Amino acid sequence: MCQLLGMNCNTPTDITFSFSGFAQRAGVTDHHSDGWGIAFFEGHPDGTPHAQPDKGLRLYVDNQAASTSPVAQLIRQYPIQSRHVIAHIRKATQGPIALENCHPFVRELWGRYWVFAHNGNLENFQPHLHSHFHPVGDTDSERAFCWIMQEIAKAHACMPPVEELTRTLRELMPTLAKHGTFNMLLSNGAALWAHASTHLHYIVRQHPFTTAQLQDEDLAIDFAEHTTPNDRVAVIATQPLTTNEQWTAFCCGELRVFVDGQPLD
8 A cells, every 4th residue: 555654844854754654665675666656735924824824735746666766866965944844655456557647636625725535445446526626547446535625615604613614524534434544644735734544653752852763764863863853753654763762653443633733632
């Protein structure tokens, strides 16, 4: 199956360290080599955007393996600053290896971008899509995303608060999970939601920051040299990315929402 990587922060941060190790799982340390993608939400360039969601979005996808893709090499070298990031490396289960089947997928609702990526396989999931959300590619993942967006739009007349939207998503997740494995990341630039059927882990890095060692690459970083005492960063991944940090595993069927670099109960 595929693997997921997400980041949620209280201040714009780059994901180059985590992505460097993550990309190695696309053909070097693991076999997820059927395409990849990453999406960055960005706010105002003056760095003030705490009180409102980040509306700008950069999306990069490629049907080559992330470990060898020239586009992925760009991401590893270019420290894009973002508070909400979703990345995905693909091992195809449904749909051919093609650009339109690469995650993350993006849709618009209520004048805001929504980004989604899925790890798993949903059998016999053919929902009736009757609004303006329809898949472009051939994956069960994109169908699931369209259905989620449709049901969110049906449940709310306009953008609800994060807490209310979280309750709606908790009601929707079992319908998808009963069709198979449904690990996913979802963000609208205000929060990042993560749901686990099987494997998903997270870590919150905050003061006092320490040194982290990647599991998939001979690379370490001392975060204390690149942060301030006020910074807080949550990283979500299918499997832990580092060898010397304590990651927390999601429970089966658990949905968590991350805001400003920490999970909310």
